[in-house]
Amino acid sequence: MNTNVELVFQRKSIGLGKRKQAIARVFLVPGNGNLIINKVPGEKYLQYNATYLNKIWSPIKQLNLDNQYDIIVLVNGGGLTGQTDAIRLGVARLLCQMNPENRSILKPFGFLTRDARIKERKKYGLRKARKAPQYSKR
Incomplete structure (x- = not known):
C-alpha cells in the first residue's frame, strides 16, 4: 500500500480544498470506495460520524x-467540520479536473x-472580535 500511496502523491492531479483554517490535498485513485485521511482510515479519523462521511462522498x-474511486487525503488545520468541508471541495474540484462535463452536474x-x-x-x-468588557454605569 505504501508504494501505491507514494505513486499517487507524485501525480499532478491534486484537488485542493480550503475551509476556515483547514487545507485538504485530495487524491482520487481507482479503487473500491476506501477513504484514507492522513494515513488513517476515514471512518476512524472522522470518529464514525455519518454526517461527515456522507458529506465527503456526496460529490x-x-x-x-x-x-469506483479511493479517496486519499492529506489535511491539516481547523477542526473536523472545516476539514470535512475542505475535503468535499477538493473532491469536487478533482472530479471536474478529470472530466469537465462533471462541472455542470456538481455546480x-x-x-x-x-x-x-x-x-x-x-x-x-x-x-474578542465583538465582545466588549462589561459596562458599569456607576
Missing part, C-alpha cells in the same frame, strides 16, 4: 461513481463553491 454519489449542488467565511479578527479595546 461522488451525485455522479454515480460509487465504489447546482454547491459542491464547487468555496465557503469564504473565516474567523473575524480581534479588535483593540475588546475581548
Whole structure:
C-alpha cells in the first residue's frame, strides 16, 4: 500500500480544498470506495460520524461513481467540520479536473463553491472580535 500511496502523491492531479483554517490535498485513485485521511482510515479519523462521511462522498454519489474511486487525503488545520468541508471541495474540484462535463452536474449542488467565511479578527479595546468588557454605569 505504501508504494501505491507514494505513486499517487507524485501525480499532478491534486484537488485542493480550503475551509476556515483547514487545507485538504485530495487524491482520487481507482479503487473500491476506501477513504484514507492522513494515513488513517476515514471512518476512524472522522470518529464514525455519518454526517461527515456522507458529506465527503456526496460529490461522488451525485455522479454515480460509487465504489469506483479511493479517496486519499492529506489535511491539516481547523477542526473536523472545516476539514470535512475542505475535503468535499477538493473532491469536487478533482472530479471536474478529470472530466469537465462533471462541472455542470456538481455546480447546482454547491459542491464547487468555496465557503469564504473565516474567523473575524480581534479588535483593540475588546475581548474578542465583538465582545466588549462589561459596562458599569456607576
